[in-house]
Amino acid sequence: MPGKLKKSVGLLLSVVLLLSLITACSSKNNKPAESASSPQASNSPSAETSESPSSEPAGIDTSKKVELQFYMLGNAPKDLAKVEAEINKMALEDLNATVKFNFTTWTDWDQKYKLLLSTGQKVDLIFTAEWTQYQQYAKKKAFLPLDDLLPKAAPVLNQFVPQDMWEAVKIDGKIYTVPATYKEYVTGGFVWREDLRQKYDLPKPVDMATFEAYLEGIKKNEPNLQPVAIGADVAAALSDAHLDIARDIVGPMPYGVFAPYSNPSQMTNYWGSAEHLEDLKLYRSWAEKGYISKNELNVKDTNQDKIVNGTAAALLGDNPTRYNQTLNNMKSLHPDWELGYHPYGLTKGYATPVHPIHNGFAIPAHSDNAERALAFYEKMVTDKRYNHLTQYGFEGVNYEVDNGYYKLIGNADTNGFLRENMQGWAWRNPEFMLFEPSYDGVKAIFDELDKIQKPDIYTGFAEDYTEYQAERAALEQVEKQYLFPLLAGQVADVEKGLATFMDKAKQAGLEKVQQGYTKQWLAYLQESGIQ
Amino acid sequence: MKTKRKGLWHELYANRILFLMLLPVLVYFLINNYAPMIGIYYAFVQFEFNTSMFNMNFVGLKNFEFLWKSGKLIELTVNTIGYNLAFIVLGNVLSISVAVLLSELKGKWFKKITQSVLFLPYFVSFVILSVIVFNLFNYEQGVLNTVLERLGAEPLDVYNKPALWIFFIIFFYLWKNFGYSMVIYLAAITGISEEYYEAARIDGANTFQRAWHITVPMLKSTFVILLLFSLGTIMKGQFDLFYQMVGNNGLLYSTTDILDTYVYRSLKVTFDMGMATAAGVYQSLFGFALIMVVNGIIRKVNKDYALF
Numbered sequence A: 001m002p003g004k005l006k007k008s009v010g011l012l013l014s015v016v017l018l019l020s021l022i023t024a025c026s027s028k029n030n031k032p033a034e035s036a037s038s039p040q041a042s043n044s045p046s047a048e049t050s051e052s053p054s055s056e057p058a059g060i061d062t063s064k065k066v067e068l069q070f071y072m073l074g075n076a077p078k079d080l081a082k083v084e085a086e087i088n089k090m091a092l093e094d095l096n097a098t099v100k101f102n103f104t105t106w107t108d109w110d111q112k113y114k115l116l117l118s119t120g121q122k123v124d125l126i127f128t129a130e131w132t133q134y135q136q137y138a139k140k141k142a143f144l145p146l147d148d149l150l151p152k153a154a155p156v157l158n159q160f161v162p163q164d165m166w167e168a169v170k171i172d173g174k175i176y177t178v179p180a181t182y183k184e185y186v187t188g189g190f191v192w193r194e195d196l197r198q199k200y201d202l203p204k205p206v207d208m209a210t211f212e213a214y215l216e217g218i219k220k221n222e223p224n225l226q227p228v229a230i231g232a233d234v235a236a237a238l239s240d241a242h243l244d245i246a247r248d249i250v251g252p253m254p255y256g257v258f259a260p261y262s263n264p265s266q267m268t269n270y271w272g273s274a275e276h277l278e279d280l281k282l283y284r285s286w287a288e289k290g291y292i293s294k295n296e297l298n299v300k301d302t303n304q305d306k307i308v309n310g311t312a313a314a315l316l317g318d319n320p321t322r323y324n325q326t327l328n329n330m331k332s333l334h335p336d337w338e339l340g341y342h343p344y345g346l347t348k349g350y351a352t353p354v355h356p357i358h359n360g361f362a363i364p365a366h367s368d369n370a371e372r373a374l375a376f377y378e379k380m381v382t383d384k385r386y387n388h389l390t391q392y393g394f395e396g397v398n399y400e401v402d403n404g405y406y407k408l409i410g411n412a413d414t415n416g417f418l419r420e421n422m423q424g425w426a427w428r429n430p431e432f433m434l435f436e437p438s439y440d441g442v443k444a445i446f447d448e449l450d451k452i453q454k455p456d457i458y459t460g461f462a463e464d465y466t467e468y469q470a471e472r473a474a475l476e477q478v479e480k481q482y483l484f485p486l487l488a489g490q491v492a493d494v495e496k497g498l499a500t501f502m503d504k505a506k507q508a509g510l511e512k513v514q515q516g517y518t519k520q521w522l523a524y525l526q527e528s529g530i531q
Numbered sequence B: 001m002k003t004k005r006k007g008l009w010h011e012l013y014a015n016r017i018l019f020l021m022l023l024p025v026l027v028y029f030l031i032n033n034y035a036p037m038i039g040i041y042y043a044f045v046q047f048e049f050n051t052s053m054f055n056m057n058f059v060g061l062k063n064f065e066f067l068w069k070s071g072k073l074i075e076l077t078v079n080t081i082g083y084n085l086a087f088i089v090l091g092n093v094l095s096i097s098v099a100v101l102l103s104e105l106k107g108k109w110f111k112k113i114t115q116s117v118l119f120l121p122y123f124v125s126f127v128i129l130s131v132i133v134f135n136l137f138n139y140e141q142g143v144l145n146t147v148l149e150r151l152g153a154e155p156l157d158v159y160n161k162p163a164l165w166i167f168f169i170i171f172f173y174l175w176k177n178f179g180y181s182m183v184i185y186l187a188a189i190t191g192i193s194e195e196y197y198e199a200a201r202i203d204g205a206n207t208f209q210r211a212w213h214i215t216v217p218m219l220k221s222t223f224v225i226l227l228l229f230s231l232g233t234i235m236k237g238q239f240d241l242f243y244q245m246v247g248n249n250g251l252l253y254s255t256t257d258i259l260d261t262y263v264y265r266s267l268k269v270t271f272d273m274g275m276a277t278a279a280g281v282y283q284s285l286f287g288f289a290l291i292m293v294v295n296g297i298i299r300k301v302n303k304d305y306a307l308f
Helices: A002-028 A080-095 A109-118 A134-139 A149-153 A155-160 A163-168 A194-199 A208-221 A234-247 A274-289 A303-308 A320-333 A344-348 A370-382 A384-392 A437-450 A466-487 A494-508 A510-527 B002-014 B016-044 B062-069 B073-104 B108-123 B126-137 B143-150 B162-190 B194-202 B207-218 B220-232 B239-246 B250-256 B259-269 B273-301
Strands: A066-072 A097-103 A125-128 A189-193 A339-343 A360-362 A399-402 A405-408
Touching (some): A080 A097, A080 A384, A109 A125, A125 A370, A134 A360, A155 A370, A189 A194, A189 A320, A208 A234, A208 A274, A234 A344, A274 A466, A344 A437, A466 A494, B016 B273, B062 B273, B073 B162, B073 B207, B073 B250, B073 B259, B108 B162, B126 B162, B162 B220, B162 B250, B207 B220, B239 B259, B259 B273
Parallel strands (some): A066 A125
Antiparallel strands (some): A125 A360, A189 A339
8 A cells, every 4th residue: 555655656746747847848938049930821822713813903913812911019809800700701802812810919019029020930911110120120121122012012002102101111222111191199298187286276287397396286285196107117208208308309319329309410428418417316306205106117007097097196298199098098987087288399399290100011021922911901001991890890880980980889898899909000091080089189289289390300210230239238238227226216326326327338338339329320310311 | 889889779679669659758859859959050140030040140159248248147147046046945945844744734624725825826927926016015005114104113115125135036936836846745755655654653753853864864866856957947047036026126136137037128129039049048058067067966976866
């Protein structure tokens, strides 16, 4: 009996060890270099070659049936399968192709995006934006140049997108993405609780001074409410926003270089300068006075959520569309609360409409079905049936058109396809777009900004960091460790903290990075004829 | 040489059934563990999108540069090894002692319940753990500071005290993981023959003496195997644990930054296949050297316990 027991225990032990071995192995498989095996796209030359090249095969060969792999960021809508089936019915007839809509979810989307492009996986269409590093990827030739393909595979689309937009998305003289044509503003603006502002008779935030006065008033009257939510990404939510409203920086420039919008070729070093010190002292004072949380760097919920559930009373910067979303979400929970908005543009005297690079779709260099992919994308943008289905779902089931406005049927929980639920920002077509009534407020803001619009001269710039990528990676590190705590106001001695940061940054190769960047930036300005 | 070759074939033929049984495992390792090693070459080239690996520019050790450019490589290596040593040593001490204690317990229900309660944290994800920790320690609304304030004490800004986090990280690691290895030890203890204990009891050994002189020595081989397994991964920190608990908070990096988190952060923005692979190669080589050394030492001491 004891012998038998011992044996079975030994067996159990070895099973446990084997299991841990296997899990160790499988977790290793997540390593990028090893996940090269790609799901096979079923582009086998299936027998059913449609006899009559149906409808308008725009000068491309559609005799072979293909399945296109379409990749979008974010989460898939609940009713995606139904929409996909309907789209496939039409696409099979029009282009002898089917499409698989894939979504990355928002968790680690940036890692997934990079892997999709660098492991040679079969991807035919993928979302691009400046915040997914379109410029760098295009520069490194991760996408297919579309110049020759467009007139052939998507002549309608080629005409539909204005020539200046095609020009604007060009990297090294070639088109790598199909830009969205819907004109909007994604520039920043102050967001605050208007009901509280009125209740305590606080100034309306229009610049940093009035914003601070508002924060002070909130702290005094509502001591348990956090005056402003910044979140863990202090560089973007605090520093970039502040440089935008107070110092008119041309765009969120990296590596502490600074160029004003009015004179973009006049480059200075912001990091380590007197202005930098002044700003850091301001942030420190915010932390000391309790305007921001002492643990801002570890906060997990989004800033917008904090407004909605009433734990914070302002945002330093947000764009008009998202402000509107926050407003609606807040109203649904707290109908008596009000949210105010002041776009930076009105204070600065100019606002830049969204750059065409901001939303686009590209064809990765690895794609086998480039022509068909482009032809299909043309349908998504210019064919109302495709467009409405992928933006709003089924009419009568998911939405209805009421007085020219979009109206959701049911609510967010019961409806399987919300407005723009596929994150279809890139294939928006201004001629087909449907808006909710609440969007009128955003349109009003846009109209105001239209009057003071000036072109975005920053986003078209494509940095190539190959030369200094080791220094860049090291610098990124130093920034997180020594600059972020300063931004969050967590370092008591700001001057000393800044000196340490500059010291470490220089060790990591700050000067080489800045020089490389500055050189490219100036060359870009000259090339594109800006001053 | 000829005879040796003949010997091999003979060996293969004589034990053909056994070798046939070995084949699937060999194939598994060949496909999953050895073939992908070709990818190591990425560490030495300038990555490009539109060409195959062997056509890319060879750049030597340039991809490794970023590891020491920030001057943190030594600190990171020390942190990584230090934490892992603490995990391994404390984890084993804790799980062995609790396993011995549990095995001595007589009440069946109490024993089972304790065992389950200790095992449960293993299923809590680090994301959830990080939220729990944030709610415990955050300055404005955290449980700790609320209690401190009620007691009339000064609130404590835990997220600004790097030294404290050495303790927290180790504590939460143990809290989450020791139940798992404890079950393995418990299984090993059940396998120890009752006769030893009976003999000891007749000789008048008390409970403590029985545990110390019988149970603990009998666990030695299990301990050595578990130790060697964990040493192999010593350079791979518990990424989730560190990443979730510390996140963006640079204030804590001096004591909580390990290789994995460093590499992740560096490459989150600059994504380069070459640099990512370089970091992986560094970790693997270091881990390999470490396990060779430790295994060598164990071999010297007692050949039977060595892995190979």
